[in-house]
Amino acid sequence: MSTEIKAPVFPESVAEGTVATWHKQPGEACARDELIVDIETDKVVLEIVAPADGVIEEILKNDGDTVESGEVIGRFKAGAASESKGSGSKDTVESKDQGADAASSSDAILSPAARKLADENNVEPSALKGTGKDGRISKEDVQSHIDNAKASIESPAAKAAAEPAHAAAPVAEISAGERIEKRVPMTRLRASIAKRLVNAQQSAAMLTTFNEVNMGPIMELRKQYKESFEKRHGIKLGFMSFFTKAATEALKRFPAVNASIDGNDMVYHGYQDIGVAVSTERGLVVPVIRDVDALSLADIEKKIVEYGTKAKTGKLGIDEMTGGTFTITNGGTFGSLLSTPILNPPQTAILGMHKIQPRPMAVNGQVVIQPMMYLALSYDHRMIDGKEAVQFLVAIKDMLEDPARILLDV
Missing domain, CATH: 3.30.559.10 (Chloramphenicol acetyltransferase-like domain)
Structure with a gap:
């Protein structure tokens, strides 16, 4: 049975919110009352939990998207186990026997939020290592890779000490005296x-x-x-x-x-x-x-x-x-x-x-x-x-x- 995942009903003083983080991805199983997504308003962060045991069927609003009070942001399938979504989906969930094959295809294991972040920062999927189920690469994995790359620019010694097991994307050398800046949007x-x-x-x-x-x-x-x-x-x-x-x-x-x-x-x-x-x-x-x-x-x-x-x-x-x-x-x-x-x-x-x-x-x-x-x-x-x-x-x-x-x- 498919149900809609809606943003909470905001009070009159709150006009809209922003999808902060999806903690579950399409096809990923979740238990009843398990946290699936955070909605950030200008006052607080509101948590949305799973209404029952099942899987996330579809995400309609990605991380960073603006949502209105009560707006549909995704779909949830109650009573369903983690199952394949078909070869056309970016979030195909394979069986354990197919896990190794899935891990070899970066297109099959990048979540939508992770792919978006990787594209924005010119990160090659082949340089990433997934920590999710069946090797799925989450948004946190991409962000961790980006942070490690920035740290390596600022401190070559730290890069050698904290080098991850997987191969990192090549980083351009920066001449001594060049000043690093980081631009982060306001919450x-x-x-x-x-x-x-x-x-x-x-x-x-x-x-x-x-x-x-x-x-x-x-x-x-x-x-x-x-x-x-x-x-x-x-x-x-x-x-x-x-x-x-x-x-x-x-x-x-x-x-x-x-x-x-x-x-x-x-x-x-x-x-x-x-x-x-x-x-x-x-x-x-x-x-x-x-x-x-x-x-x-x-x-x-x-x-x-x-x-x-x-x-x-x-x-x-x-x-x-x-x-x-x-x-x-x-x-x-x-x-x-x-x-x-x-x-x-x-x-x-x-x-x-x-x-x-x-x-x-x-x-x-x-x-x-x-x-x-x-x-x-x-x-x-x-x-x-x-x-x-x-x-x-x-x-x-x-x-x-x-x-x-x-x-x-x-």
Whole structure:
């Protein structure tokens, strides 16, 4: 029985997606719920799994093709085993007795995606070694060959040490001093991030105000209770939960900072959904912690760890990254001492954390070394006056330097 493989139904905020990777090729058997293709949108990577045991019958949209919501991208044959597709197919699957003959014909064992990549990079099929079933050459095999060839150009010594068993295509010698360039197209996520950042700077009256906070009290509190906290809640006590909780209390006192602009309307939110920026290999993503006011420090830490893991493995859902009212970004994890974060529209403010740096400070007329952190609040001046922005940041500073204020709401 043949069924259609369709792209997922995208939410209204996502217009289209791109076929990222086909993990299975025509004629290749797959089990029920096994991953067969990834669809990349400007927010997340969506996975499509096999609806039943069977084979991929046909691929209609190749890697890199643009697809719309619900569009048919291939066909799946349920209950079928891996079988021959006929001599005219590029993806003929032979029996084990015919495997050696199939391996001798590059036309018969190159997948469509692999052939396309090989043609684009002028790679001879005879120079490739397939790692798939019956010697099939996948897109990953072609890309590995291309990467090895580039590495050999940049480092002849590395080429000799890492020479594959099969014969590599000849590589032209490059004279000393020639500079190598590599052109890589932006991923859909990276392009979307770039567009949003440029739009934020062009459409908002963005300013940044700074302050500094003495992290000594928080660090002492964390040192005192971190072991019992972890034992009781099964999660480590970090700094982000304190900042998130302090920001939540400050947002309740200054509603304009928790608001957004919609055309000529100012929308005030009676809840605090705080986004936490997470850096991944694919780009920056901002999962949202909902109703932070109702969460404990342990709940916040668990959510941060959960979202961080999902972000790094590409498992974040679109619904987990939409609807935030305020954002916190921590450049200090990478060593940033001071920065001006860019707004995350339609939000009107974003808080930037930075590196904790021991500095000499005047305390009661004496110079004392204190663990200090610069805080930055970027805000939209169309919605927030400078007075409110400064008072908001001072409120966060006061709560962090005296954590009891968070509990007592003072």
